[in-house]
Amino acid sequence: MSWLFAFLILILILSYKPTSVVFFGFSLISFASIFTLLNEYNGISQLIWVAVLLYFFLFLPTPIRRLLITGPAYRLMKKALPPMSQTEREALEAGNTWWDAELFSGRPNWQVLEDLPAANLSDQEQAFLTGPVETLCAMLDDWDITHKRRDLPPKVWNYIKKQRFCGIIIPKQYGGLEFSEYAHSQIVMKISSRCATAAVTVMVPNSLGPAKLLLAYGTEQQKDYYLPKLASGKEMPCFALTGPDAGSDAGAMPDNGIVCKATFQGKDDVLGIRLNWEKRYITLGPVATVIGLAFKLYDPEQLLGNTEDIGITVALIPADTPGISIGQRHFPLDAAFQNGPNWGKDVFIPIDWVIGGVDQVGNGWKMLMQCLATGRSISLPALSVGASKFTCRNTGAYARIRKQFNIAIGEFEGIEEVLARMAGETYILDAARTITAAALDNGEKPSVISAIIKYELTERMRRIVNDGMDIQGGSGICLGPRNYLGRVYQAIPVSITVEGANILTRTMMIFGQGAVRCHPFIEQEMHLLQSQEPDAIKQFDRLLFSHIGHILGNVSTSLWLGLTGASFLSVPGDNNSRRYYRKIARFSAGFALLADYALLILGGSLKRKERISGLFADALSNLYLCSAVLKHYQDQNCPEDDLPLLHWACQHNLYLCQQALLALLTKLPFRPARWLLTLLLFPIGRTCSPPDDRLIHQTAAILLDHSPCRDRLTSGIYINNREDDATGRIEIAFDAVLKAAPVEVKIRRAQKQKLLAKGNPSHCCEAAVSQGIITAKETELMTQAELARTAAISVDHFDPKELTG
Ligand SMILES: Cc1cc2nc3c(=O)[nH]c(=O)nc-3n(C[C@H](O)[C@H](O)[C@H](O)COP(=O)(O)OP(=O)(O)OC[C@H]3O[C@@H](n4cnc5c(N)ncnc54)[C@H](O)[C@@H]3O)c2cc1C
Numbered sequence: 037m038s039w040l041f042a043f044l045i046l047i048l049i050l051s052y053k054p055t056s057v058v059f060f061g062f063s064l065i066s067f068a069s070i071f072t073l074l075n076e077y078n079g080i081s082q083l084i085w086v087a088v089l090l091y092f093f094l095f096l097p098t099p100i101r102r103l104l105i106t107g108p109a110y111r112l113m114k115k116a117l118p119p120m121s122q123t124e125r126e127a128l129e130a131g132n133t134w135w136d137a138e139l140f141s142g143r144p145n146w147q148v149l150e151d152l153p154a155a156n157l158s159d160q161e162q163a164f165l166t167g168p169v170e171t172l173c174a175m176l177d178d179w180d181i182t183h184k185r186r187d188l189p190p191k192v193w194n195y196i197k198k199q200r201f202c203g204i205i206i207p208k209q210y211g212g213l214e215f216s217e218y219a220h221s222q223i224v225m226k227i228s229s230r231c232a233t234a235a236v237t238v239m240v241p242n243s244l245g246p247a248k249l250l251l252a253y254g255t256e257q258q259k260d261y262y263l264p265k266l267a268s269g270k271e272m273p274c275f276a277l278t279g280p281d282a283g284s285d286a287g288a289m290p291d292n293g294i295v296c297k298a299t300f301q302g303k304d305d306v307l308g309i310r311l312n313w314e315k316r317y318i319t320l321g322p323v324a325t326v327i328g329l330a331f332k333l334y335d336p337e338q339l340l341g342n343t344e345d346i347g348i349t350v351a352l353i354p355a356d357t358p359g360i361s362i363g364q365r366h367f368p369l370d371a372a373f374q375n376g377p378n379w380g381k382d383v384f385i386p387i388d389w390v391i392g393g394v395d396q397v398g399n400g401w402k403m404l405m406q407c408l409a410t411g412r413s414i415s416l417p418a419l420s421v422g423a424s425k426f427t428c429r430n431t432g433a434y435a436r437i438r439k440q441f442n443i444a445i446g447e448f449e450g451i452e453e454v455l456a457r458m459a460g461e462t463y464i465l466d467a468a469r470t471i472t473a474a475a476l477d478n479g480e481k482p483s484v485i486s487a488i489i490k491y492e493l494t495e496r497m498r499r500i501v502n503d504g505m506d507i508q509g510g511s512g513i514c515l516g517p518r519n520y521l522g523r524v525y526q527a528i529p530v531s532i533t534v535e536g537a538n539i540l541t542r543t544m545m546i547f548g549q550g551a552v553r554c555h556p557f558i559e560q561e562m563h564l565l566q567s568q569e570p571d572a573i574k575q576f577d578r579l580l581f582s583h584i585g586h587i588l589g590n591v592s593t594s595l596w597l598g599l600t601g602a603s604f605l606s607v608p609g610d611n612n613s614r615r616y617y618r619k620i621a622r623f624s625a626g627f628a629l630l631a632d633y634a635l636l637i638l639g640g641s642l643k644r645k646e647r648i649s650g651l652f653a654d655a656l657s658n659l660y661l662c663s664a665v666l667k668h669y670q671d672q673n674c675p676e677d678d679l680p681l682l683h684w685a686c687q688h689n690l691y692l693c694q695q696a697l698l699a700l701l702t703k704l705p706f707r708p709a710r711w712l713l714t715l716l717l718f719p720i721g722r723t724c725s726p727p728d729d730r731l732i733h734q735t736a737a738i739l740l741d742h743s744p745c746r747d748r749l750t751s752g753i754y755i756n757n758r759e760d761d762a763t764g765r766i767e768i769a770f771d772a773v774l775k776a777a778p779v780e781v782k783i784r785r786a787q788k789q790k791l792l793a794k795g796n797p798s799h800c801c802e803a804a805v806s807q808g809i810i811t812a813k814e815t816e817l818m819t820q821a822e823l824a825r826t827a828a829i830s831v832d833h834f835d836p837k838e839l840t841g
């Protein structure tokens with residue numbers, strides 16, 4: 037029996053590292069021969085020899101194997117392959133894969149992550165942030181914008197246009213700023229920490245919009261005409277895809293265009309398109325001068341070729357073209373950015389208004405998906421991190437300023453837990469935002485990662501802002517110019533819904549696309565299953581058995597790393613971070629194994645098993661976020677005082693990953709298989725726990741005092757020290773309260789020794805001075821702190837007429 041066990045161990049060892057089929061087979065034969073020589077020929081040796089023969093039969097490509105195994109399997113799988121629409125295929129094929137594919141492989145090559153240069157800003161980008169972006173932020177009065185005007189003031193609109201905020205991504209040759217993706221992200225993040233309305237206004241022309249589409253697909257003539265005007269704000273763009281019957285399933289839009297000839301601007305027989313549409317929720321629509329419109333194109337008279345149903349097409353249409361109704365506004369949850377519906381009735385446009393001209397008709401969906409694959413990685417993540425850093429800085433300070441039961445509320449264990457979560461999550465979000473922007477600047481277009489960070493960053497920002505609201509109590513709820521968090525809270529659902537509503541992104545897109553694009557074999561296998569090539573079975577045969585070898589590899593890797601805690605694995609990092617790299621490697625193997633099992637058992641029906649697919653998304657997302665944290669820590673030169681953040685973030689992400697894998701192990705079909713998989717993934721039980729009390733205390737403390745670590749965590753947002761500004765008052769009070777803290781300690785000590793009466797220390801200053809406990813100068817510090825605290829915690833009240841009028 038021990039020989040049989042040794043034989044199994046040998047198989048596991050051989051499959052742990054990719055080995056050649058011949059070496060693997062040679063090792064098995066050697067083992068079987070030694071066993072037969074040392075023992076008499078018995079049942080166990082028969083079993084071992086059968087296994088060796090089976091191995092050769094399965095893994096050495098032979099015509100018999102193709103005939104008996106691969107051929108029938110190929111035909112069966114071909115039939116079972118779910119049908120895929122053109123729009124689904126184009127969405128799946130958008131972008132590329134990067135670190136996500138490494139995590140999906142079960143054996144991440146850390147060099148891929150290590151090779152990514154750290155994100156950085158050029159001098160010009162830095163100057164823009166400290167110049168025009170700082171000035172713009174100082175000009176913004178969120179209460180005036182959201183409550184009184186419900187729009188940006190004209191001087192802000194003009195400044196945005198004049199400083200070319202709408203041309204961040206447009207090349208200099210067209211008059212744009214031509215900034216990196218990281219700079220783009222920093223700009224949106226900073227503005228969003230001041231005013232969501234302004235951030236959305238700047239964000240839209242630079243994300244999925246006409247400029248991006250023109251740059252990627254426009255004709256030279258279109259680029260020369262439009263890009264300078266878009267960069268300077270002379271043309272204000274919007275992009276119209278969504279309609280009443282086409283939300284998440286935008287490909288189902290009924291909006292249509294018919295190819296025809298008509299008289300246009302005095303010319304007869306102009307080849308063009310007659311359009312009818314109804315769109316809604318379109319950002320910047322009410323002020324747009326040019327509409328990027330997506331519609332389905334038909335050519336019943338076959339004027340363009342011999343296809344009648346051409347497919348989704350995108351055109352750029354001046355908003356004043358006859359037949360267009362535009363200008364009405366929606367009212368998106370008290371945010372004041374421009375958003376509204378538009379309609380087109382029998383609108384005729386010449387064919388060369390199609391982006392990319394006649395060559396690009398029918399390619400609209402592909403164009404949109406390709407641009408979305410990158411756009412989604414920048415704007416909403418930047419917006420989310422801006423809101424999160426803002427909440428950490430201001431609500432963290434509020435927790436230090438605000439006192440209840442005679443102590444700062446931040447010192448209560450309950451609040452500490454929430455503060456630690458806010459700080460730790462913000463560190464994660466910033467790491468993911470920065471690393472992803474750096475990847476984009478390095479030429480990557482990772483569509484699965486773009487879905488992960490859109491979903492995770494907006495979702496986690498929701499939690500951070502909710503936490504902030506809980507800490508703020510009534511001061512977060514009563515709206516007015518003094519309330520800095522209420523409007524941020526109100527705007528949360530906007531980012532959750534746009535660019536792929538979150539439930540759909542989590543449960544359908546991340547794993548749905550990941551399973552095809554990031555898996556080392558599935559995409560090629562699907563391609564061969566759809567192929568009509570004569571030697572498709574031969575190619576499929578090789579691929580299928582490499583895939584089986586890959587699964588075996590993940591079985592042994594998962595078990596080995598689970599048993600040893602991956603202690604013998606060589607990984608990057610330092611003494612503080614190495615353990616997390618190892619855990620990622622371990623969970624990556626487990627994730628890959630479970631993914632293959634789910635794909636094998638559920639096949640195409642996995643598409644509808646959204647609860648399972650959502651858990652896979654959670655596991656993959658947490659692996660990505662955790663690796664981003666490690667890379668971010670390293671890129672920042674491993675600052676020692678960031679260690680609580682590093683530990684909190686990694687422990688939290690890995691715990692969530694573990695819980696997602698465990699949940700999958702209860703949901704996947706077939707109990708015996710689940711038991712076996714649990715043994716392979718968690719041979720010594722679960723090993724990850726959420727951050728403990730000591731770590732929570734250390735992490736929360738970062739938000740309650742001045743430190744380089746707090747400044748790094750909240751860097752890049754707009755900060756001011758103005759007494760007439762809500763967040764300025766918080767900064768002033770935080771500083772004053774911290775300066776007075778040592779004086780307060782002296783008074784409290786005296787109170788404990790019964791030298792002073794109990795109660796609010798600031799009320800005992802006079803007695804404390806007369807007893808020589810504090811000096812007159814120190815009393816001054818206490819008075820200033822008290823005044824600043826009172827100003828910072830006060831809330832607005834209105835004349836009733838002001839609210840009802
Ligand atoms: C403020 C704002 C600005 C916008 N700006 C623009 C713009 O500039 N241009 C533009 O074209 N569009 C824009 N949109 C539209 C936005 O992209 C859509 O709102 C989004 O695609 C969702 O569509 P819907 O609101 O119709 O929701 P629905 O599609 O009706 O979805 C409702 C819910 O069902 C879920 N759901 C749908 N299908 C699935 C599924 N298969 N599995 C699981 N869950 C599913 C969704 O996640 C969502 O939670 C904007 C929307 C808003 C609110």
